[in-house]
Amino acid sequence: MSAIEELIGEFAKLPGIGRKTATRLTYFLLKQPGDAARRLADAVHGIADRVRPCSVCGNLGEVDPCAICADPRRDTSVICVVEEASDIGAIERTGEYRGLYHVLGGHLSPLDGVGPDDLRIEGLRVRLENGTTIREIIVATNPSMEGEVTATYVRGVVERPGVRVTRIALGLPVGGDLEYADSVTIARALAARREMAT
Protein backbone atom coordinates (compact mmCIF):
# COMPACT_ATOMS: atom_id res chain seq x y z
CA MET A 1 0.00 0.00 0.00
CA SER A 2 1.27 3.50 -0.78
CA ALA A 3 2.23 5.92 2.00
CA ILE A 4 -0.73 8.12 1.06
CA GLU A 5 -3.23 5.23 1.14
CA GLU A 6 -1.77 4.08 4.46
CA LEU A 7 -2.25 7.46 6.15
CA ILE A 8 -5.77 7.83 4.73
CA GLY A 9 -6.54 4.42 6.22
CA GLU A 10 -5.14 5.38 9.64
CA PHE A 11 -6.97 8.74 9.72
CA ALA A 12 -10.21 6.99 8.74
CA LYS A 13 -9.97 4.81 11.87
CA LEU A 14 -10.41 7.90 14.07
CA PRO A 15 -13.94 8.60 15.35
CA GLY A 16 -16.00 10.95 13.19
CA ILE A 17 -13.49 10.86 10.34
CA GLY A 18 -14.65 9.17 7.16
CA ARG A 19 -12.62 8.35 4.07
CA LYS A 20 -13.30 11.73 2.46
CA THR A 21 -12.12 13.71 5.47
CA ALA A 22 -9.15 11.35 5.88
CA THR A 23 -8.17 12.05 2.27
CA ARG A 24 -8.55 15.79 2.78
CA LEU A 25 -6.39 15.72 5.92
CA THR A 26 -3.69 13.68 4.19
CA TYR A 27 -3.44 16.02 1.21
CA PHE A 28 -3.55 18.99 3.57
CA LEU A 29 -0.46 17.67 5.34
CA LEU A 30 1.22 17.01 1.99
CA LYS A 31 0.60 20.62 0.98
CA GLN A 32 1.97 22.12 4.18
CA PRO A 33 5.40 23.66 3.91
CA GLY A 34 8.14 22.58 6.27
CA ASP A 35 7.74 20.05 9.03
CA ALA A 36 3.98 20.07 9.68
CA ALA A 37 3.57 16.33 9.09
CA ARG A 38 6.68 15.49 11.08
CA ARG A 39 5.51 17.62 14.00
CA LEU A 40 2.15 15.82 14.01
CA ALA A 41 3.88 12.42 13.80
CA ASP A 42 6.16 13.32 16.72
CA ALA A 43 3.20 14.54 18.78
CA VAL A 44 1.35 11.26 18.17
CA HIS A 45 4.49 9.33 19.06
CA GLY A 46 4.73 11.53 22.16
CA ILE A 47 1.46 10.33 23.63
CA ALA A 48 2.29 6.71 22.78
CA ASP A 49 5.71 6.96 24.43
CA ARG A 50 5.21 9.36 27.31
CA VAL A 51 1.60 9.27 28.51
CA ARG A 52 0.74 6.73 31.22
CA PRO A 53 -2.28 6.29 33.48
CA CYS A 54 -1.69 7.37 37.08
CA SER A 55 -1.42 4.24 39.24
CA VAL A 56 -3.51 5.91 41.95
CA CYS A 57 -6.43 7.57 40.14
CA GLY A 58 -6.14 6.56 36.46
CA ASN A 59 -5.69 10.14 35.20
CA LEU A 60 -3.47 10.32 32.10
CA GLY A 61 -0.20 12.18 32.29
CA GLU A 62 3.55 11.92 32.04
CA VAL A 63 4.31 11.39 35.71
CA ASP A 64 3.08 8.76 38.16
CA PRO A 65 1.40 9.63 40.47
CA CYS A 66 -0.22 12.30 38.29
CA ALA A 67 0.13 16.03 38.90
CA ILE A 68 -3.22 16.15 40.73
CA CYS A 69 -2.54 13.20 43.06
CA ALA A 70 0.93 14.62 43.80
CA ASP A 71 -0.31 18.17 44.49
CA PRO A 72 -0.10 18.79 48.28
CA ARG A 73 -2.67 21.60 48.03
CA ARG A 74 -5.47 19.25 46.92
CA ASP A 75 -8.09 18.15 49.43
CA THR A 76 -7.35 14.42 49.84
CA SER A 77 -10.61 13.76 51.70
CA VAL A 78 -12.81 14.09 48.58
CA ILE A 79 -12.69 11.86 45.49
CA CYS A 80 -14.63 12.68 42.34
CA VAL A 81 -15.38 9.54 40.30
CA VAL A 82 -15.48 10.08 36.51
CA GLU A 83 -15.86 7.77 33.53
CA GLU A 84 -12.91 8.98 31.47
CA ALA A 85 -9.63 10.82 32.07
CA SER A 86 -10.85 13.46 29.61
CA ASP A 87 -13.67 14.33 32.04
CA ILE A 88 -11.07 15.57 34.54
CA GLY A 89 -10.10 18.46 32.28
CA ALA A 90 -13.73 19.56 32.03
CA ILE A 91 -14.07 19.67 35.82
CA GLU A 92 -10.64 21.27 36.38
CA ARG A 93 -11.55 24.09 33.98
CA THR A 94 -14.36 25.15 36.32
CA GLY A 95 -11.71 25.96 38.96
CA GLU A 96 -14.33 24.97 41.58
CA TYR A 97 -13.00 21.60 42.67
CA ARG A 98 -9.95 21.02 44.86
CA GLY A 99 -10.31 17.30 45.67
CA LEU A 100 -8.87 14.21 43.98
CA TYR A 101 -10.25 12.08 41.13
CA HIS A 102 -10.81 8.47 40.26
CA VAL A 103 -11.15 7.40 36.63
CA LEU A 104 -13.29 4.32 36.02
CA GLY A 105 -12.23 3.94 32.39
CA GLY A 106 -15.78 3.73 31.05
CA HIS A 107 -19.25 2.78 32.27
CA LEU A 108 -21.05 -0.48 32.97
CA SER A 109 -22.62 -1.80 29.79
CA PRO A 110 -23.71 -5.44 29.92
CA LEU A 111 -24.73 -5.38 26.26
CA ASP A 112 -21.16 -4.47 25.28
CA GLY A 113 -19.75 -6.96 27.76
CA VAL A 114 -18.44 -4.28 30.14
CA GLY A 115 -18.84 -5.48 33.72
CA PRO A 116 -17.49 -4.18 37.07
CA ASP A 117 -14.20 -6.05 36.59
CA ASP A 118 -13.53 -4.11 33.37
CA LEU A 119 -13.65 -0.78 35.22
CA ARG A 120 -11.19 0.55 37.81
CA ILE A 121 -13.67 0.01 40.65
CA GLU A 122 -11.50 -2.28 42.76
CA GLY A 123 -8.84 0.45 42.85
CA LEU A 124 -11.43 2.83 44.28
CA ARG A 125 -12.27 0.41 47.08
CA VAL A 126 -8.56 0.07 47.87
CA ARG A 127 -8.20 3.87 48.08
CA LEU A 128 -11.09 4.00 50.58
CA GLU A 129 -9.66 1.30 52.81
CA ASN A 130 -6.00 2.21 52.81
CA GLY A 131 -4.54 5.67 52.90
CA THR A 132 -6.00 8.91 54.19
CA THR A 133 -9.54 9.33 55.45
CA ILE A 134 -12.15 9.97 52.75
CA ARG A 135 -15.12 12.14 53.74
CA GLU A 136 -16.94 12.27 50.42
CA ILE A 137 -17.19 10.46 47.12
CA ILE A 138 -18.74 12.58 44.33
CA VAL A 139 -20.06 10.33 41.58
CA ALA A 140 -19.70 12.31 38.33
CA THR A 141 -20.40 9.65 35.73
CA ASN A 142 -22.29 10.90 32.68
CA PRO A 143 -26.01 11.73 32.94
CA SER A 144 -26.80 8.84 30.57
CA MET A 145 -28.57 5.54 31.20
CA GLU A 146 -25.22 3.72 31.51
CA GLY A 147 -23.76 6.52 33.61
CA GLU A 148 -26.68 6.27 36.07
CA VAL A 149 -26.38 2.48 36.33
CA THR A 150 -22.64 2.87 36.91
CA ALA A 151 -23.28 5.56 39.53
CA THR A 152 -25.64 3.26 41.42
CA TYR A 153 -23.11 0.44 41.31
CA VAL A 154 -20.30 2.69 42.54
CA ARG A 155 -22.47 3.90 45.41
CA GLY A 156 -22.97 0.29 46.52
CA VAL A 157 -19.22 -0.31 46.50
CA VAL A 158 -18.15 2.84 48.35
CA GLU A 159 -20.95 3.19 50.91
CA ARG A 160 -19.63 2.93 54.47
CA PRO A 161 -20.07 4.86 57.74
CA GLY A 162 -18.58 8.32 57.67
CA VAL A 163 -18.41 8.60 53.86
CA ARG A 164 -20.91 10.87 52.07
CA VAL A 165 -21.69 9.57 48.58
CA THR A 166 -23.06 12.35 46.34
CA ARG A 167 -24.12 12.59 42.70
CA ILE A 168 -23.55 15.70 40.57
CA ALA A 169 -26.81 17.57 40.02
CA LEU A 170 -28.87 16.94 36.88
CA GLY A 171 -31.00 19.80 35.62
CA LEU A 172 -31.24 22.50 33.02
CA PRO A 173 -27.89 23.56 31.58
CA VAL A 174 -26.95 27.16 32.42
CA GLY A 175 -27.84 29.42 29.51
CA GLY A 176 -30.21 26.77 28.17
CA ASP A 177 -33.81 27.43 27.23
CA LEU A 178 -36.66 25.67 29.04
CA GLU A 179 -38.68 25.59 25.83
CA TYR A 180 -36.06 23.51 24.06
CA ALA A 181 -34.97 21.25 26.92
CA ASP A 182 -35.98 17.60 26.65
CA SER A 183 -38.71 16.41 29.01
CA VAL A 184 -36.45 14.02 30.93
CA THR A 185 -34.15 16.91 31.81
CA ILE A 186 -37.10 19.11 32.80
CA ALA A 187 -38.53 16.32 34.96
CA ARG A 188 -35.15 15.94 36.68
CA ALA A 189 -34.88 19.69 37.18
CA LEU A 190 -38.35 19.78 38.75
CA ALA A 191 -37.67 16.83 41.03
CA ALA A 192 -34.39 18.36 42.20
CA ARG A 193 -35.92 21.81 42.88
CA ARG A 194 -34.58 23.65 45.92
CA GLU A 195 -35.75 26.43 48.22
CA MET A 196 -34.69 29.78 46.92
CA ALA A 197 -32.42 31.76 49.17
CA THR A 198 -34.22 34.84 50.52
Added chain:
Amino acid sequence: MSAIEELIGEFAKLPGIGRKTATRLTYFLLKQPGDAARRLADAVHGIADRVRPCSVCGNLGEVDPCAICADPRRDTSVICVVEEASDIGAIERTGEYRGLYHVLGGHLSPLDGVGPDDLRIEGLRVRLENGTTIREIIVATNPSMEGEVTATYVRGVVERPGVRVTRIALGLPVGGDLEYADSVTIARALAARREMAT
Protein backbone atom coordinates in the same frame (compact mmCIF):
# COMPACT_ATOMS: atom_id res chain seq x y z
CA MET B 1 3.75 21.61 27.30
CA SER B 2 2.47 18.12 28.08
CA ALA B 3 2.40 15.40 25.42
CA ILE B 4 -1.40 15.46 25.48
CA GLU B 5 -1.59 19.25 25.05
CA GLU B 6 0.97 19.04 22.26
CA LEU B 7 -1.02 16.49 20.25
CA ILE B 8 -4.29 18.40 20.79
CA GLY B 9 -2.52 21.47 19.41
CA GLU B 10 -1.23 19.60 16.35
CA PHE B 11 -4.61 18.01 15.61
CA ALA B 12 -6.30 21.40 15.95
CA LYS B 13 -4.10 22.76 13.13
CA LEU B 14 -5.78 20.37 10.68
CA PRO B 15 -8.61 21.81 8.58
CA GLY B 16 -12.10 21.32 10.00
CA ILE B 17 -10.75 20.13 13.35
CA GLY B 18 -11.37 22.41 16.31
CA ARG B 19 -10.04 22.11 19.83
CA LYS B 20 -12.93 19.93 20.98
CA THR B 21 -12.51 17.41 18.17
CA ALA B 22 -8.72 17.49 18.64
CA THR B 23 -9.22 16.64 22.32
CA ARG B 24 -11.62 13.83 21.45
CA LEU B 25 -9.18 12.35 18.90
CA THR B 26 -6.28 12.53 21.36
CA TYR B 27 -8.17 10.75 24.12
CA PHE B 28 -9.50 8.25 21.58
CA LEU B 29 -5.92 7.34 20.67
CA LEU B 30 -4.98 7.11 24.36
CA LYS B 31 -7.84 4.67 24.93
CA GLN B 32 -6.96 2.41 22.01
CA PRO B 33 -5.29 -0.84 22.95
CA GLY B 34 -1.99 -1.81 21.35
CA ASP B 35 -0.19 0.24 18.78
CA ALA B 36 -2.93 2.42 17.28
CA ALA B 37 -1.15 5.71 18.06
CA ARG B 38 2.20 4.38 16.90
CA ARG B 39 0.69 3.15 13.61
CA LEU B 40 -0.83 6.58 12.99
CA ALA B 41 2.47 8.29 13.85
CA ASP B 42 4.36 5.99 11.46
CA ALA B 43 1.84 6.62 8.69
CA VAL B 44 2.21 10.39 9.11
CA HIS B 45 5.99 10.00 9.13
CA GLY B 46 5.58 7.88 6.00
CA ILE B 47 4.12 10.67 3.92
CA ALA B 48 6.71 13.13 5.23
CA ASP B 49 9.58 10.77 4.39
CA ARG B 50 8.44 8.95 1.28
CA VAL B 51 5.98 11.10 -0.70
CA ARG B 52 7.45 13.47 -3.30
CA PRO B 53 5.92 15.43 -6.15
CA CYS B 54 6.57 13.97 -9.62
CA SER B 55 9.15 16.18 -11.36
CA VAL B 56 7.18 15.90 -14.62
CA CYS B 57 3.52 16.40 -13.68
CA GLY B 58 3.47 17.31 -9.96
CA ASN B 59 1.41 14.25 -8.93
CA LEU B 60 2.30 13.01 -5.43
CA GLY B 61 3.77 9.56 -5.00
CA GLU B 62 6.76 7.57 -3.88
CA VAL B 63 8.50 7.27 -7.25
CA ASP B 64 9.68 9.94 -9.67
CA PRO B 65 8.42 10.11 -12.36
CA CYS B 66 5.08 9.06 -10.86
CA ALA B 67 3.28 5.81 -11.69
CA ILE B 68 1.06 7.58 -14.24
CA CYS B 69 3.88 9.39 -16.09
CA ALA B 70 5.89 6.14 -16.14
CA ASP B 71 3.01 3.98 -17.41
CA PRO B 72 3.70 3.10 -21.09
CA ARG B 73 -0.02 2.40 -21.68
CA ARG B 74 -1.05 6.01 -21.03
CA ASP B 75 -1.84 8.29 -23.97
CA THR B 76 1.03 10.79 -23.88
CA SER B 77 -0.66 13.14 -26.35
CA VAL B 78 -3.28 14.39 -23.87
CA ILE B 79 -2.58 16.32 -20.67
CA CYS B 80 -5.31 17.04 -18.12
CA VAL B 81 -4.51 20.13 -16.03
CA VAL B 82 -5.80 20.02 -12.43
CA GLU B 83 -5.41 22.28 -9.42
CA GLU B 84 -4.34 19.70 -6.86
CA ALA B 85 -2.75 16.25 -6.85
CA SER B 86 -5.82 15.02 -4.97
CA ASP B 87 -7.95 15.84 -8.04
CA ILE B 88 -6.09 13.13 -10.00
CA GLY B 89 -7.57 10.40 -7.81
CA ALA B 90 -11.09 11.68 -8.49
CA ILE B 91 -10.53 11.54 -12.27
CA GLU B 92 -8.71 8.19 -12.15
CA ARG B 93 -11.63 6.62 -10.28
CA THR B 94 -13.88 7.27 -13.30
CA GLY B 95 -11.70 4.89 -15.32
CA GLU B 96 -12.54 7.04 -18.36
CA TYR B 97 -9.26 8.89 -18.82
CA ARG B 98 -6.05 7.40 -20.21
CA GLY B 99 -3.94 10.52 -20.75
CA LEU B 100 -1.40 12.27 -18.52
CA TYR B 101 -1.86 14.98 -15.89
CA HIS B 102 -0.36 18.28 -14.87
CA VAL B 103 -0.83 19.58 -11.32
CA LEU B 104 -0.82 23.36 -10.96
CA GLY B 105 -0.63 23.28 -7.16
CA GLY B 106 -3.56 25.66 -6.67
CA HIS B 107 -5.38 28.39 -8.54
CA LEU B 108 -4.68 32.03 -9.33
CA SER B 109 -5.87 34.22 -6.49
CA PRO B 110 -4.51 37.77 -6.55
CA LEU B 111 -6.20 38.58 -3.23
CA ASP B 112 -4.22 35.81 -1.54
CA GLY B 113 -1.07 36.81 -3.41
CA VAL B 114 -1.08 33.72 -5.65
CA GLY B 115 0.13 34.67 -9.12
CA PRO B 116 1.19 32.61 -12.16
CA ASP B 117 4.72 32.20 -10.80
CA ASP B 118 3.36 30.45 -7.71
CA LEU B 119 1.72 27.74 -9.82
CA ARG B 120 3.43 25.04 -11.89
CA ILE B 121 2.50 26.74 -15.17
CA GLU B 122 6.02 27.14 -16.51
CA GLY B 123 6.50 23.37 -16.22
CA LEU B 124 3.41 22.89 -18.41
CA ARG B 125 4.87 25.15 -21.12
CA VAL B 126 8.12 23.14 -21.00
CA ARG B 127 6.20 19.89 -21.45
CA LEU B 128 4.47 21.33 -24.53
CA GLU B 129 7.68 22.49 -26.13
CA ASN B 130 10.00 19.59 -25.37
CA GLY B 131 9.07 15.94 -25.44
CA THR B 132 6.35 14.11 -27.31
CA THR B 133 3.65 15.80 -29.38
CA ILE B 134 0.66 17.00 -27.39
CA ARG B 135 -2.68 16.98 -29.23
CA GLU B 136 -4.94 18.17 -26.43
CA ILE B 137 -4.86 20.01 -23.12
CA ILE B 138 -7.96 19.41 -20.97
CA VAL B 139 -8.30 22.18 -18.40
CA ALA B 140 -9.95 20.58 -15.36
CA THR B 141 -9.52 23.32 -12.75
CA ASN B 142 -12.43 23.65 -10.32
CA PRO B 143 -15.74 25.17 -11.49
CA SER B 144 -15.19 28.11 -9.13
CA MET B 145 -14.45 31.75 -9.86
CA GLU B 146 -10.72 31.23 -9.25
CA GLY B 147 -10.76 27.97 -11.18
CA GLU B 148 -12.29 29.74 -14.20
CA VAL B 149 -9.76 32.57 -14.05
CA THR B 150 -6.96 30.02 -13.81
CA ALA B 151 -8.43 28.05 -16.73
CA THR B 152 -8.46 31.18 -18.89
CA TYR B 153 -4.87 31.96 -17.97
CA VAL B 154 -3.73 28.40 -18.71
CA ARG B 155 -5.46 28.52 -22.10
CA GLY B 156 -3.45 31.63 -22.96
CA VAL B 157 -0.20 29.89 -22.05
CA VAL B 158 -0.79 26.61 -23.87
CA GLU B 159 -2.56 27.81 -27.04
CA ARG B 160 -0.56 26.98 -30.15
CA PRO B 161 -1.28 25.48 -33.57
CA GLY B 162 -2.19 21.82 -33.50
CA VAL B 163 -3.12 21.76 -29.78
CA ARG B 164 -6.80 21.57 -28.80
CA VAL B 165 -7.47 23.29 -25.49
CA THR B 166 -10.68 22.03 -23.88
CA ARG B 167 -12.50 22.68 -20.60
CA ILE B 168 -14.40 20.00 -18.67
CA ALA B 169 -18.15 20.46 -19.03
CA LEU B 170 -20.09 22.38 -16.39
CA GLY B 171 -23.71 21.42 -15.87
CA LEU B 172 -26.09 19.53 -13.62
CA PRO B 173 -24.46 16.78 -11.59
CA VAL B 174 -25.65 13.29 -12.51
CA GLY B 175 -28.32 12.16 -10.07
CA GLY B 176 -28.90 15.77 -9.07
CA ASP B 177 -32.29 17.41 -8.94
CA LEU B 178 -33.07 20.39 -11.19
CA GLU B 179 -35.31 21.83 -8.49
CA TYR B 180 -32.45 22.07 -6.00
CA ALA B 181 -29.65 23.07 -8.38
CA ASP B 182 -28.32 26.61 -8.02
CA SER B 183 -29.20 29.03 -10.78
CA VAL B 184 -25.61 29.50 -11.97
CA THR B 185 -25.31 25.78 -12.58
CA ILE B 186 -28.67 25.69 -14.38
CA ALA B 187 -27.66 28.66 -16.53
CA ARG B 188 -24.41 26.87 -17.43
CA ALA B 189 -26.28 23.66 -18.19
CA LEU B 190 -28.68 25.54 -20.49
CA ALA B 191 -25.88 27.38 -22.28
CA ALA B 192 -23.96 24.14 -22.82
CA ARG B 193 -27.01 22.22 -24.13
CA ARG B 194 -26.37 19.79 -26.96
CA GLU B 195 -28.39 18.08 -29.69
CA MET B 196 -29.85 14.83 -28.48
CA ALA B 197 -28.70 11.76 -30.34
CA THR B 198 -31.58 10.27 -32.31
